[in-house]
Amino acid sequence: MMIGWKKKVLFNFKIMKKYLILISFLNSLILFPQDRITGEPFSTRSEVLASNGMVATSHPLATQVGVDILKKGGNAIDAAIAANAAIGLMEPTGNGIGGDLFAIIWIEKEKKLYGLNASGRSPSSLDLDFFKTNNYSSIPAYGPLPVSVPGCIDGWFELNERFGSMKMSSILKPAIEYAENGFPVTELVSYYMESASNNFYNYPNFKETYFINGASPKKGELFKNLDLANTLKIISNEGRKGFYEGEIANIISTFIQEQGGFLSYEDLKNHRSEWVEPVSTNYRGYDVWELPPNGQGIAALQILNLLEGFDIKSMGFGSAEYIHHLVEAKKIAFADRAKYYADTDFNQIPTQYLISKEYSDKRRPEINPDQAAESVTAANLENGDTIYLTTADSDGNMVSLIQSNYRGMGSGMVPPGLGFMLQDRGELFSLEEGHFNVYEPNKRPFHTIIPAFITKDNKPYISFGLMGGAMQPQGHAQIVINLIDFGMNLQEAGDAPRIRHQSDEQPTGGVMNNGGELALEQGFEFKEIRKLINKGHKIIYDLGSFGGYQAIKFDYENKIYYGASESRKDGSAIGY
Numbered sequence: 001m002m003i004g005w006k007k008k009v010l011f012n013f014k015i016m017k018k019y020l021i022l023i024s025f026l027n028s029l030i031l032f033p034q035d036r037i038t039g040e041p042f043s044t045r046s047e048v049l050a051s052n053g054m055v056a057t058s059h060p061l062a063t064q065v066g067v068d069i070l071k072k073g074g075n076a077i078d079a080a081i082a083a084n085a086a087i088g089l090m091e092p093t094g095n096g097i098g099g100d101l102f103a104i105i106w107i108e109k110e111k112k113l114y115g116l117n118a119s120g121r122s123p124s125s126l127d128l129d130f131f132k133t134n135n136y137s138s139i140p141a142y143g144p145l146p147v148s149v150p151g152c153i154d155g156w157f158e159l160n161e162r163f164g165s166m167k168m169s170s171i172l173k174p175a176i177e178y179a180e181n182g183f184p185v186t187e188l189v190s191y192y193m194e195s196a197s198n199n200f201y202n203y204p205n206f207k208e209t210y211f212i213n214g215a216s217p218k219k220g221e222l223f224k225n226l227d228l229a230n231t232l233k234i235i236s237n238e239g240r241k242g243f244y245e246g247e248i249a250n251i252i253s254t255f256i257q258e259q260g261g262f263l264s265y266e267d268l269k270n271h272r273s274e275w276v277e278p279v280s281t282n283y284r285g286y287d288v289w290e291l292p293p294n295g296q297g298i299a300a301l302q303i304l305n306l307l308e309g310f311d312i313k314s315m316g317f318g319s320a321e322y323i324h325h326l327v328e329a330k331k332i333a334f335a336d337r338a339k340y341y342a343d344t345d346f347n348q349i350p351t352q353y354l355i356s357k358e359y360s361d362k363r364r365p366e367i368n369p370d371q372a373a374e375s376v377t378a379a380n381l382e383n384g385d386t387i388y389l390t391t392a393d394s395d396g397n398m399v400s401l402i403q404s405n406y407r408g409m410g411s412g413m414v415p416p417g418l419g420f421m422l423q424d425r426g427e428l429f430s431l432e433e434g435h436f437n438v439y440e441p442n443k444r445p446f447h448t449i450i451p452a453f454i455t456k457d458n459k460p461y462i463s464f465g466l467m468g469g470a471m472q473p474q475g476h477a478q479i480v481i482n483l484i485d486f487g488m489n490l491q492e493a494g495d496a497p498r499i500r501h502q503s504d505e506q507p508t509g510g511v512m513n514n515g516g517e518l519a520l521e522q523g524f525e526f527k528e529i530r531k532l533i534n535k536g537h538k539i540i541y542d543l544g545s546f547g548g549y550q551a552i553k554f555d556y557e558n559k560i561y562y563g564a565s566e567s568r569k570d571g572s573a574i575g576y
Contacts, residue, residue: 050575118155144261228419497523
């Protein structure tokens with residue numbers, strides 16, 4: 001009896017110790033390190049204001065590259081391409097010319113928004129039977145099989161040819177010079193590169209391209225990429241053909257096929273981007289714009305439509321009531337996302353109906369204000385690591401651009417002598433026959449990366465985006481709500497603690513049957529977390545999965561730009 005009692009006491013002590021540690025941690029969440037005179041206590045800095053132009057990216061040097069282009073007479077489109085080229089070099093863990101690109105562009109002269117889908121397609125010689133014959137349950141994350149055609153370069157040239165004002169040779173010159181002369185690696189990029197090296201250490205050409213003296217780059221070390229500089233020079237001189245045809249295309253296709261993949265020279269040669277019409281919903285008088293599938297942007301619009309039927313403002317930011325309604329709306333939108341979001345060339349996707357007020361009115365009663373849903377069905381109808389940047393110029397043009405290699409740095413496939421890694425977007429195909437997003441040759445995979453834009457009274461208002469896989473549409477909705485319902489300024493809207501719900505239903509397959517898990521960023525009060533637990537939410541702690549935000553707001557009447565870039569990344573907003 002004595003021994004049993006001692007064991008019980010010890011056991012209870014361990015539980016109590018863990019409980020006290022947890023309580024201490026949760027209580028610490030309401031504390032903020034800032035001591036600002038103005039604004040919300042969670043805000044890290046003031047907005048940046050300027051009258052001539054603005055650039056906001058996740059890397060300070062890339063931001064400066066964009067501003068320099070504006071000062072040299074380039075427009076917002078030129079600045080966006082230049083900044084993207086620079087950040088592909090400086091932050092290879094999030095993007096690069098081996099990945100895809102999406103953009104929303106406001107052209108002031110035309111008073112019109114344009115959408116660009118520069119995502120690549122699957123290899124023409126790879127079919128579903130290959131995966132079935134070789135007993136794949138899903139497409140692997142790394143190696144040659146998830147490699148699809150990289151669309152970034154074609155996207156740059158589409159943007160430049162249609163709206164740019166400078167030659168590509170001038171636009172790419174800063175990135176080339178940084179690649180040749182080097183730049184100091186930031187703390188965050190160093191961390192992510194070291195993490196990535198664990199996955200890619202033994203892949204061919206990885207260490208030769210991304211290591212310094214045999215090791216992953218450390219903070220403050222000068223990093224050069226002479227191979228990438230040469231690749232960008234070829235592209236500068238030869239245009240898109242310099243990448244999708246000729247020597248570079250031959251190197252890419254030969255290398256991938258040697259590694260057991262299927263991407264061919266013809267796949268690269270035949271690639272083309274697509275200009276698309278952005279789609280929108282009106283949220284409390286503001287038009288919020290996203291691009292249609294194969295991306296996931298319309299999920300943000302679905303969430304906003306569902307929440308418009310509730311008095312979000314009165315609930316208050318950070319309240320359990322608000323968080324609960326946001327999560328439950330997300331569950332409905334993501335059930336549709338898992339079933340319907342895919343390449344529109346292969347499917348009749350009911351985009352307009354999914355983002356309609358009629359549809360949201362039908363689905364809104366499913367939100368139980370007191371209980372978290374364990375499972376949610378999709379509509380019954382007939383029919384992942386990233387960078388985001390935004391630019392604006394003195395003429396009123398604005399660009400919302402997002403670009404990514406997907407998981408980590410990409411597939412691990414680094415073609416010899418080219419200085420970049422190819423994306424692994426093909427991982428996001430489903431292998432379930434009959435699924436909208438099932439793998440097929442020459443098909444664009446479901447995409448996580450989404451740019452966003454807000455207009456007010458048919459005038460540009462805010463260009464913004466938020467990186468981070470499935471966090472992106474959830475984050476877009478939260479940014480809009482922070483701005484419109486809670487009256488936060490542009491910087492506060494991004495700095496505010498975020499909510500991320502994750503579950504098993506994905507465009508690659510799977511269903512949610514346990515309600516999923518709810519991660520809350522530092523800053524929410526424990527009393528509200530306890531209310532969420534009582535509603536049936538499974539609370540988890542997560543780190544680094546809440547995305548990275550940049551934004552530019554245009555005061556149309558006074559012709560003043562506001563810029564914001566948050567502290568979760570290394571970035572900055574700079575105007576002049």
